Amino acid sequence: MLKLTEYRCFDGTVGFYSHQSETCHIEMRFAVYQPPQVKSQRVPVLYFLSGLTCSEENFITKAGAQRYAAEYGLMLVVPDTSPRNTGIAGEDEDWDLGTGAGFYVDATEVPWRSHYQMYSYVVRELPAIIAENFSVQSEKQGIFGHSMGGHGALVCALRNPNQYKSVSAFAPIVAPMCCPWGEKAFSHYLGTDRESWRTYDASELVLNANYQHPILIDQGTADKFLVEQLKPELFEQACTKANQPLNLRMQAGYDHSYYFIATFIEDHIRHHAAALLD
Amino acid sequence: MLKLTEYRCFDGTVGFYSHQSETCHIEMRFAVYQPPQVKSQRVPVLYFLSGLTCSEENFITKAGAQRYAAEYGLMLVVPDTSPRNTGIAGEDEDWDLGTGAGFYVDATEVPWRSHYQMYSYVVRELPAIIAENFSVQSEKQGIFGHSMGGHGALVCALRNPNQYKSVSAFAPIVAPMCCPWGEKAFSHYLGTDRESWRTYDASELVLNANYQHPILIDQGTADKFLVEQLKPELFEQACTKANQPLNLRMQAGYDHSYYFIATFIEDHIRHHAAALLD
Numbered sequence: 001m002l003k004l005t006e007y008r009c010f011d012g013t014v015g016f017y018s019h020q021s022e023t024c025h026i027e028m029r030f031a032v033y034q035p036p037q038v039k040s041q042r043v044p045v046l047y048f049l050s051g052l053t054c055s056e057e058n059f060i061t062k063a064g065a066q067r068y069a070a071e072y073g074l075m076l077v078v079p080d081t082s083p084r085n086t087g088i089a090g091e092d093e094d095w096d097l098g099t100g101a102g103f104y105v106d107a108t109e110v111p112w113r114s115h116y117q118m119y120s121y122v123v124r125e126l127p128a129i130i131a132e133n134f135s136v137q138s139e140k141q142g143i144f145g146h147s148m149g150g151h152g153a154l155v156c157a158l159r160n161p162n163q164y165k166s167v168s169a170f171a172p173i174v175a176p177m178c179c180p181w182g183e184k185a186f187s188h189y190l191g192t193d194r195e196s197w198r199t200y201d202a203s204e205l206v207l208n209a210n211y212q213h214p215i216l217i218d219q220g221t222a223d224k225f226l227v228e229q230l231k232p233e234l235f236e237q238a239c240t241k242a243n244q245p246l247n248l249r250m251q252a253g254y255d256h257s258y259y260f261i262a263t264f265i266e267d268h269i270r271h272h273a274a275a276l277l278d
Numbered sequence: 279m280l281k282l283t284e285y286r287c288f289d290g291t292v293g294f295y296s297h298q299s300e301t302c303h304i305e306m307r308f309a310v311y312q313p314p315q316v317k318s319q320r321v322p323v324l325y326f327l328s329g330l331t332c333s334e335e336n337f338i339t340k341a342g343a344q345r346y347a348a349e350y351g352l353m354l355v356v357p358d359t360s361p362r363n364t365g366i367a368g369e370d371e372d373w374d375l376g377t378g379a380g381f382y383v384d385a386t387e388v389p390w391r392s393h394y395q396m397y398s399y400v401v402r403e404l405p406a407i408i409a410e411n412f413s414v415q416s417e418k419q420g421i422f423g424h425s426m427g428g429h430g431a432l433v434c435a436l437r438n439p440n441q442y443k444s445v446s447a448f449a450p451i452v453a454p455m456c457c458p459w460g461e462k463a464f465s466h467y468l469g470t471d472r473e474s475w476r477t478y479d480a481s482e483l484v485l486n487a488n489y490q491h492p493i494l495i496d497q498g499t500a501d502k503f504l505v506e507q508l509k510p511e512l513f514e515q516a517c518t519k520a521n522q523p524l525n526l527r528m529q530a531g532y533d534h535s536y537y538f539i540a541t542f543i544e545d546h547i548r549h550h551a552a553a554l555l556d
Contacts, residue, residue: 007537008537064540259286259287
């Protein structure tokens, strides 16, 4: 693991790192915010998965999260959204497939499967690297994300309820099997057998997940992707069916941007702190 | 004035605007954050002047200021750092001269003087536009900034103590006559007669300013520009000589970045709120 840059921030440090990923078979980058509490103790760790086109940097510079991570003593870890510079033909052609659009799945299809293993990277390889190199309580992990990363966070938590003690999302893709972004990505990464898609669809997974913790979702009503891509009502219906506690907040007038995320980041970090600091 | 984009943020709105500037003889852009209080009342206005290479966007996306502007009920106004696309030969050649580097002076020299009138733009034209188009208390204005913009904020306030009831700065260029950035910019914009430079040098201006309000400055000790370009000790000495109240805080380990600004933005906005909301 190589430290690329480091900045003092809210009495802690923002750092950007690279490492050779055994899962994705390429160099991967991630960002970490270490709160001031790490000087004297191990702290819980909260993963943030970003949306389409983002890198490991957007959330750290725009969301205003460090203020609250410092207050509550949580480490923030932000992976990139896909492998990059893999040499796969067409990886940079579309903004919603390939580079910047890993969709947090383990690809099974050629040519993507050789590098696009973001699910295993986020759930297994990255937490091991964090545990080895940072002062964390590995048994206390939470996860959240935005849009494609909200989908990723929900999938990771619902498939690994013992690993992630808290989950939340901003404007998540909750039913990727039922929206153009998800159908495009899944058909390329996972192939045309839609049965295999269910393990990466939060609205399917929640039906049998037995996730014990309440889920927080914020969704702007002026989000231009709301009706065609995000469809929170599908996840709400599935949660009701599965008796999964869900706090879905429709936020009047807010869109899909980081201005929306910044507005509600305090609530989300408090939601995770309540679960991780008990 | 044309509204380019608008985003809901902390129950208020971030907006980006363009207009044909009579002062700079070119289209100029600025950003405004309107806090929720404007729905029912006029609010004080706080100007932020950005540093080298920045546009009107950096501060609004990275500083985390809206959270506190909403809490205290202050409007934020962020101009661009220079005219752009003026056609002046060489305007894009250097990162510390021309585009993104207006230095908040009224240029007197060819070729810059035809467009580079940022001092008058910030002090006169922009406040008039804000007063005409937004719900502000025009008699209650504060100003702050970062680096080159910290220089600009100090100069604007010290020259116009009745207009700006509060001033603060992050890592400001406090003595542009005595540092490479300032000497380069001033010699091109103002010519080689150094006597004319004094009206844009905070450490000179403060000697005769009679500014009645305390000045807050935060400066990181790990700022790579500290020794050669920023030199807060020169301003501190001048303030002592002039009996100007100054709270210069040297912040251990912080650098010149927006991670530094975000860390202390709450203190700065509280400093302005105390003066503007009395």
